[in-house]
Amino acid sequence: MGIITFSILLLISTLIAIHINISIYIYFLMLLITIIFFSIYKKKIILIVLILILFNIFSLMRIYKINIKSNEYYHISGKIIGDKIKVNKINNKYISNKIYLSINRELDGESVDLDFICKKIDKFHNILYLQGKMLNVKLHNNYLKEFIKNRIYKFSYVYGENLYGFLLAVFLGDSSELNQDMIKKYRYTGVSHLLVISGLHMSILLFLSLKLFDKLKFNYYSQYLLTLVVLTVYIFITGALTSVLRAYIMIVIYILSMLMYEKVDPLKSLSIAVIINIIINPTSIISVSFILSYLAVLSLLIIYPRIKIGIFKFDFVNQMIFITLSIQLMLAPVFLYNFNLIPFLSFFSNIIVVALGSFLIGVSFILIFIGIFSTNLAIILGFLVDFLLKILNFYVNILSKISFMQIEYKSKIPLLFIMLFYTTIFIIIYKEKIHEKLKIYFNN
Numbered sequence: 001m002g003i004i005t006f007s008i009l010l011l012i013s014t015l016i017a018i019h020i021n022i023s024i025y026i027y028f029l030m031l032l033i034t035i036i037f038f039s040i041y042k043k044k045i046i047l048i049v050l051i052l053i054l055f056n057i058f059s060l061m062r063i064y065k066i067n068i069k070s071n072e073y074y075h076i077s078g079k080i081i082g083d084k085i086k087v088n089k090i091n092n093k094y095i096s097n098k099i100y101l102s103i104n105r106e107l108d109g110e111s112v113d114l115d116f117i118c119k120k121i122d123k124f125h126n127i128l129y130l131q132g133k134m135l136n137v138k139l140h141n142n143y144l145k146e147f148i149k150n151r152i153y154k155f156s157y158v159y160g161e162n163l164y165g166f167l168l169a170v171f172l173g174d175s176s177e178l179n180q181d182m183i184k185k186y187r188y189t190g191v192s193h194l195l196v197i198s199g200l201h202m203s204i205l206l207f208l209s210l211k212l213f214d215k216l217k218f219n220y221y222s223q224y225l226l227t228l229v230v231l232t233v234y235i236f237i238t239g240a241l242t243s244v245l246r247a248y249i250m251i252v253i254y255i256l257s258m259l260m261y262e263k264v265d266p267l268k269s270l271s272i273a274v275i276i277n278i279i280i281n282p283t284s285i286i287s288v289s290f291i292l293s294y295l296a297v298l299s300l301l302i303i304y305p306r307i308k309i310g311i312f313k314f315d316f317v318n319q320m321i322f323i324t325l326s327i328q329l330m331l332a333p334v335f336l337y338n339f340n341l342i343p344f345l346s347f348f349s350n351i352i353v354v355a356l357g358s359f360l361i362g363v364s365f366i367l368i369f370i371g372i373f374s375t376n377l378a379i380i381l382g383f384l385v386d387f388l389l390k391i392l393n394f395y396v397n398i399l400s401k402i403s404f405m406q407i408e409y410k411s412k413i414p415l416l417f418i419m420l421f422y423t424t425i426f427i428i429i430y431k432e433k434i435h436e437k438l439k440i441y442f443n444n
Contacts, residue, residue, distance in 0.1 A: 068099075068118055068128065076116045080107050094283045098127040101134075109139030110239065145172055145237050148372065155371045155378035159386040166195075166389055170361050171368050173197045173241045182393065185400035190346025194357040197238060198293060202247035204362045205234060224255050242284060246293055249273040266301050270294065288338050292331055299330035302429050324350040330425075333418045336409060344407045349399045353392065360388045 068074070068090075077089040078101065085101040088094070101116065119132040149172060156164040165177035175183070175195060186192040193200070209227040218226065231248060238244050253269040256262075274294060277284055284290045304326040328350075332342050367385050371378030399405065 068121060068130065070118055070121065072118055074116045074118065075113070076101065077111070077113050079111050080109055085112060094281055096283045096286060100127065100129050102129065102131045104131075104134070107137070107139060109141050110145070111140045113138045113140070142237070142239055145239065148172065148237060148368070149174070151372050151375070152368060154375045155367075155382055158379055159382055162393070163382065163386045163389055167364055167368060167385075169195045170197065170201060170364055173238045173244065182396070185396050188346075189349045189353065189396055189399040189405055190343040191349060191353045191357065191396065194354065194361070197241060197244050199247040199250070199297065200358060201361060202231070202234075202244065202251055204358065205231065205365060206251055208362060208365055221259060224259050228252065228255050242281070242287070243289055243293060245280070246273065246277060246290070249276050250297070266297075270297055270301065288334065291334055295330045295334065296327050299326045303330060303425070306429065320351045320355060324354070333413070333421050337413050337415070337418055340410060340412070341406045341408045343405070345402060345405045349395075349405065353395055353399070356388070356392055356395070360385065360392055363388065 075091050076085070076087055077092075078085040078087040080103075083103050085103060085107075087099040087101060090099075114137045115135040116130070117133040117135070118130055120130070122129040122131075149168065152167050152171070153164060156167055161177065162179065162182075165175075165179065168174040168177050173196070178195065183192065183195065186195055206227060209230045210223055213223040213226050231251060235244060235248050250269055250273045253272055254264055257264045257269075277290070300323065304323055307322045307326060328343060328346075336342055363385055367378055367381055370381060
């Protein structure tokens, strides 16, 4: 049983376990029965089921079953967002629903642990909003993040709020200073992922770090080890955001493969990243960002290479077109199911804007690195980044005025349609392998 197949089975079984709220005791009973059968028959398939059940038990034990009641006492961990706390854990367990706490006093921190007595529960669009009494409040601050935030402000304030907000968003994952009207335009044109730290940003940081250590004449091993240190520090700076953590896991697997001179298998790396992600936070698999990010990477691994083979002339423009097409094809059903829209003409906006945006992010990272050590030099070089940002925003402004960048579909798409869509893609891509497997099976 390959790691890829196991990761798929783990995804499916964990999703089922979370959605049907299966009792932990039922899982223990299933585990006991499986162990008995394995001891009698010693079949490989039973061993796989055994491992899956163990994984699911581990996951379920770390998920809080939502059953909040008034006048009950809870221990809550969460992130402070304006006048609310976004709840991450209840009683030290992850939650599978979105829950917000209303803050009745100012809290100066990034995250918080507190004891909470619930007084009022409101529900809106499947999101719970709680009000009550907060006790034993413990605030947590990311001092390294605050230091870099202050350094960015010192050299970017000269050019106004747009540059400051952009640098905070792409480097620290803090979108609080971004212009809300501009965010809407980025979303409409289908390029809002540029403003959220993702695999793209981490890949740029990986590339820049390796180039820097190569120019400084470090040997092969030192280059990758120091790059790993840089990326690990960056994880702590951003507060280990979920999107950053996903990309970090995949890059760590890549770096370890390079250090051990192993051939990198991207599909296996992606599968290992999925498994580690589920172990860290089982509820992450039901978040749209988790689905979108992993499907985007998967599209580059299984769809794009097959399109690439069929193209005679493959220059940079063609490459950008077919990378974008591969991603859009894979993500379209998810957008349709969750947001009732399909990115249509935004396909074209991605070709120009993402290329420029990627370059801008790379230059921004260099600027921030310089700004940490020299404010004056960063102010001088900030002119280039601000100029590039104005060009990017100019393009986004123009594109946002074009109709049909996104097509809205008001009816709810059945989940069965989504499953059939991805099954069809899988069969088309792997039809030769499936045919070979079936041939062997029926011949036997």
